[in-house]
Amino acid sequence: MTTTGDAAPPVGRQRYRLSQSFRYDYDGPVLSLLHRLVVVPPRRHGDQHLRLGALQVADHSAQVEWTGDEHGNRVGLVRLAVVPESVQMHVSVVVERHGEAAPLEVGLLGDPRLLGPSLKTGPDDAIRRLARDLVGREDDALAAADRVCAAVKELVRYEKGATTVATTAAQALAGGAGVCQDQTHVMLSVLRVAGIPCRYVSGHLVGQGGTHAWVEVLVPHASGARAVAFDPTHARRAHDGYVTVAVGRDYVDVPPTSGWYSGDARGTLSGRRELVREDLPGVETPAAAAGTGPDLRRSA
Structure with a gap:
């Protein structure tokens, strides 16, 4: 080879x-x-x-x-x-x-694909209430994402078999259980309601057996935009044990x-x-x- x-x-x-x-x-x-x-x-x-x-x-x-x-x-x-x-x-x-991380196009900060609802992240009243409770109008995007990341882990416990690939963010939050893609969908939905651009990440985590999912939050950068990764399954920002394969609006894309x-x-x-x-x-x-x-x- x-x-x-x-x-x-x-x-x-x-x-x-x-x-x-x-x-x-x-x-x-x-x-x-x-x-x-x-x-x-x-x-x-x-x-x-x-x-x-x-x-x-x-x-x-x-x-x-x-x-x-x-x-x-x-x-x-x-x-x-x-x-x-x-x-x-x-x-x-x-x-x-x-x-250094490669800068992203500044246009992604206003990209409707990363700000609006997708097939799996459409909000319901419960998600809208959660966004109001966790994100203030003057909040720093990354500080808000830290709070949402921690909250999702508590609100949607990790449980295999509790959901399917067809489960939406609203359904996962209502059921209170799911896997990494469900926790990621809930976090994406809450952040997008709050007007914070973000995207779904499909990849791998060193030491974990299967494919993993997490969130990238996009924020302004001197030369455009940058992405900061959050893992709601583990309630933390991603570290160098994460390998990204693909990004999209939600699981359906990747x-x-x-x-x-x-x-x-x-x-x-x-x-x-x-x-x-x-x-x-x-x-x-x-x-x-x-x-x-x-x-x-x-x-x-």
Whole structure:
């Protein structure tokens, strides 16, 4: 496998190696599969730099296309005309974190996608009351986000199986339980009611077994805007153990894996994930000439 810029990092540089596998098993014939993967980070996000993004599809007839979306995310599309009983995909990612965070466009501060309700974050009266209780008119956005982050952890306890991917922020708050995406949706909904621009983050947390979700709050910066990350699942600001894969209005924009096919068969998903962080001193080496985009490899 060819790496891109996979060389000794400078002092203070951190490297993250992600290995992730997906397997779909089907109980009947499946045709015309289009599978969407949002599992490889963009070339740069904040102080995070992509060094390798590789996808292996265990079917030589698979067609793979890499594209982007309106939020700047990297999207992989896998197509199969005739689908075998199982489809296996493996993703390898190497990310390095160093230097200053890249500034964001100032226009994001007024972006209606980050200020208005989305499919999963539409507010109800309970969310509006929570916004009034937690955020004052003259509040600093980050101080307000700290309060909302802490409150959401208490109001929506972490409980697997309490919700589904169809659950909205209002439903999760009313039920008082959910998983990271539900807590993130509630925080997004409250902040947007208060007029604070924010976005959903899909990524990984070192030491955690599955994909994680958290919030980025956008605030003014000398050269545009900057994003500050908050994790309502743990009631804290995100630290360097977090690796961002994609951002959007809510989960609907960035599910790691989704797809469509023809046929009445049902598919069952299984998978595994490993994220390792390396703190290595050294001298910075620029990325290899091959670039930092995803690299497609197929294996039988």
